[in-house]
Amino acid sequence: DAEITQSPRHKITETGRQVTLACHQTWNHNNMFWYRQDLGHGLRLIHYSYGVQDTNKGEVSDGYSVSRSNTEDLPLTLESAASSQTSVYFCASSEFVGSETQYFGPGTRLLVL
Amino acid sequence: AQSVTQLDSQVPVFEEAPVELRCNYSSSVSVYLFWYVQYPNQGLQLLLKYLSGSTLVKGINGFEAEFNKSQTSFHLRKPSVHISDTAEYFCAVRHYNQGGKLIFGQGTELSVKP
Numbered sequence: 001d002a003e004i005t006q007s008p009r010h011k012i013t014e015t016g017r018q019v020t021l022a023c024h025q026t027w028n029h030n031n032m033f034w035y036r037q038d039l040g041h042g043l044r045l046i047h048y049s050y051g052v053q054d055t056n057k058g059e060v061s062d063g064y065s066v067s068r069s070n071t072e073d074l075p076l077t078l079e080s081a082a083s084s085q086t087s088v089y090f091c092a093s094s095e096f097v098g099s100e101t102q103y104f105g106p107g108t109r110l111l112v113l
Numbered sequence: 114a115q116s117v118t119q120l121d122s123q124v125p126v127f128e129e130a131p132v133e134l135r136c137n138y139s140s141s142v143s144v145y146l147f148w149y150v151q152y153p154n155q156g157l158q159l160l161l162k163y164l165s166g167s168t169l170v171k172g173i174n175g176f177e178a179e180f181n182k183s184q185t186s187f188h189l190r191k192p193s194v195h196i197s198d199t200a201e202y203f204c205a206v207r208h209y210n211q212g213g214k215l216i217f218g219q220g221t222e223l224s225v226k227p
Contacts, residue, residue: 107154
């Protein structure tokens with residue numbers, strides 16, 4: 001079955017380190033998204049991509065970057081991790097622009113000490 | 114700019130009771146509306162969506178929601194809840210021509226007690 005996976009599922013890192021969270025989908029979806037989930041804020045969009053080589057900033061993009069070299073993967077990089085980036089990170093995908101349903105991965109819980 | 118407000122952060126109910134989770138949105142243009150559910154330690158799953166047409170939308174697991182344009186609301190309802198409905202519920206909105214970008218509410222934690 002097609003799916004969307006995230007790795008690692010849990011990560012502990014130190015302030016200042018570079019961290020990369022992986023997202024891989026097997027639906028061949030064009031659109032991919034990264035959100036962070038924090039108590040009291042729901043999910044907030046970090047970055048998104050509408051296809052290979054396309055990336056766009058979301059609502060809370062500072063300190064994060066993404067790259068899209070193929071359809072299946074959208075890795076999220078924290079350039080220099082900060083304690084404020086402790087959160088649960090969700091990746092999602094949808095088939096095409098105008099497609100209404102986003103499919104979410106299981107999440108990565110990141111702790112920055 | 115669009116925004117979504119979920120009016121209750123926590124809703125405790127007894128099993129087999131009805132429940133309503135409230136969602137209001139603000140937008141100056143047409144939007145699509147969604148409810149997602151998140152079970153503990155899992156990702157989000159689509160419950161239902163309103164795109165156009167009938168304002169009463171039925172979703173999975175017996176949930177339904179009604180779009181009210183004049184009140185800019187999209188409340189989620191279920192006539193009789195089960196223990197298994199215990200989860201966090203998120204209302205989301207997106208502009209009809211802004212690709213897939215979703216704006217989420219803060220979430221409502223539904224706790225169903227026996």
